[in-house]
Amino acid sequence: MDDVCGILVVDKKIGVTSHDVVARVRKNFGVKKVGHAGTLDPNATGVLVLLLGKFTKMSGIFLNQDKEYTAVVKLGERTESGDSDGKVVSERPVTVKEKEIRAVVLGFKGESEQVPPMFSAKKVKGKKLYDLARKGLSVKREPNIINIKEIEVTRIDLPHVGIRVACGKGTYIRQIADDMGEKLGCGAHLTELRRIRSGDFTLSRAIPFDALENMDAERFSESIIRI
Incomplete structure (x- = not known):
């Protein structure tokens, strides 16, 4: 999935770092370029916006959002x-x-x-x-x-x-x-x-972190938000 491009919203669970979420996506789905739009502490949970492919170049835009x-x-x-x-x-x-x-x-x-x-x-x-x-x-x-x-x-x-x-x-x-x-x-x-x-991304659009473990490529692709 080297050419994947878009946004993936994950509901980070307690005890994992924002980098852990990025690493899981890289490893499980072969996405080379993955970043995020705002760190969550390990003990925090909730919306973590992942930027995939060319979207990593727009991290500044997403970081500045409310x-x-x-x-x-x-x-x-x-x-x-x-x-x-x-x-x-x-x-x-x-x-x-x-x-x-x-x-x-x-x-x-x-x-x-x-x-x-x-x-x-x-x-x-x-x-x-x-x-x-x-x-x-x-x-x-x-x-x-x-x-x-x-x-x-x-x-x-x-x-x-x-x-x-x-x-x-x-x-x-x-x-x-x-x-x-x-x-x-x-x-x-x-x-x-x-x-x-x-920003505009809420928990209703987020995938639970644990769901990434057994998610197949098709479901992963369907979960990517392409703007």
């Missing part, structure tokens, strides 16, 4: 990584009221500055921040201008808070979770993250 997520934030614990993988660095009682939580969450809407977390794939002087963070190093990061188009609380079951976020490029949801904890005065970290939309 994305939408659902997430669960745990209040009362701050971790070094901003998610449940990291060591807990502070614990505080959760005494905030629901109306305070909703007000803080809604306060993220619009344009603002966000400092990228150390545990991220962003590069500083050619080095990925998470590589430095794993060595116990911390470097100065310049803030990015981000744009939260939509944000809402979907459920509150303390200490857990569910949120939905539609945002522009370069937004780190784990940093929103960390900032929520700071604003509420109790600390917080991200426990679940699912991307439900990337």
